[in-house]
Amino acid sequence: xxxxxxxxxxxxxxxxxxxxxxxxxxxxxxxxxxxxxxxxxxxxxxxxxxxxxxxxxxxxxxxxxxxxxxxxxxxxxxxxxxxxxxxxxxxxxxxxxxxxxxxxxxxxxxxx
Ligand SMILES: [Fe+2]
Numbered sequence: 001x002x003x004x005x006x007x008x009x010x011x012x013x014x015x016x017x018x019x020x021x022x023x024x025x026x027x028x029x030x031x032x033x034x035x036x037x038x039x040x041x042x043x044x045x046x047x048x049x050x051x052x053x054x055x056x057x058x059x060x061x062x063x064x065x066x067x068x069x070x071x072x073x074x075x076x077x078x079x080x081x082x083x084x085x086x087x088x089x090x091x092x093x094x095x096x097x098x099x100x101x102x103x104x105x106x107x108x109x110x111x112x
Contacts, residue, residue: 013071020068027061030054 003022034054041047069076091097
């Protein structure tokens with residue numbers, strides 16, 4: 001995905017979504033960079049820093065994904081269908097399997 005606009009005259013909403021998607025791409029790339037470097041680093045202190053930084057990038061990515069989920073209802077639907085489930089991901093995507101996990105529905109919450 002390019003971080004450049006491909007269409008002129010975008011709405012403010014589309015510009016915001018583009019910014020979030022471009023930022024998410026950058027955060028995911030940063031996760032990959034840190035993960036690769038940590039995988040090869042032999043100095044324990046530097047390795048710990050690289051892992052810490054990688055995990056910080058995961059928080060950044062998750063924050064952007066959550067913003068996008070709220071901004072894009074179809075993405076919200078896909079995430080609700082596929083995330084935090086067990087079993088076959090492809091079967092879940094095809095709607096051919098009941099989620100093996102409990103999901104996050106309110107019906108699964110136990111109040112004590
Ligand atoms: Fe970041």
